[in-house]
Amino acid sequence: MTRLIILDRDGVLNQDSDAYVKSVEEWIAIDGSAEAVGRLCDAGVTVAVATNQSGLARGYFGQADLDAMHEKMSQLAAQYGGQFAHIAWCPHGPDDCCDCRKPLPGLIEQICTALKLSQADIDNAWMVGDALRDLQAGHSAGCQTALVRTGKGSQSEKKLADDASIAHSPVFDDLATFVDWYLHQPH
Structure with a gap:
């Protein structure tokens, strides 16, 4: 069985911005996130x-900008032995009626x-995010879910109990703290 961790990007791996992360220069890693990805990969976990990424639909940045951000993210993780097995993104706006924008599970289905992967792999997987929609997408796909307090996570934590499907989700200070916990769980 594949051990899989699915991560939201903005607010989990890098600093989030209400003005959108629009360029490689604005993509700034959260302390410890790249190292955490490396530790997962070293333990044989698929990440x-x-x-x-509705900034694409809104015209805030182009595909080349997004590709450059993901290349920076991948290179940083690689410095710690980490790699992303797949990066799925929704380029649509909230009114585009797509099937991939979280809280829908389409991105997880793409992964x-x-x-x-089999449904058994997904049932064993974790979706880690800083927003309720991340956890809702994970839950809809069948993943276990965890919230981090980075990004919008502290605000999301206050609303976690409002959604019974994800209210049980454990909460961690950041991705590194989640990885510490996850790697000490029996697998």
């Missing part, structure tokens, strides 16, 4: 990313298809 993927599922991220809403499953790309990595040839």
Whole structure:
């Protein structure tokens, strides 16, 4: 069985911005996030990313900018032995009626298809995010879910109990703290 961790991007791996992260210069890693990805990979865990990127639809940045941000993210993780098995992103705006924008599970389904994973793999997987929509997407796909307090996570934590489907999700200070906990769980 594949051990899989799916990460939201903005607010989990890098600093989030209400004005959108629009360029490689604005993509700033959260302390410890790249090292955390490396530790997961060193332990044999497959790491993927599922991220809403409506800035594309809104015209705030182009595909080349997004590719450059993901290249920076991948290179930084690689410095610590980490790699992303797949990066899935939704380029649509909130009114585009797509099936991939979180809280819908489409991005997780794309990851499953790309990595040839079974539902059993997904049932054993974790979706880690800083927003309720990240956890809702994970839950809809069948993943276990965890919230981090970085990014919008502290605000999201206050609303976690409002959604019974994800209210049980453990909460961690950041991705590094989640990884510390996860790697000490029986697998």
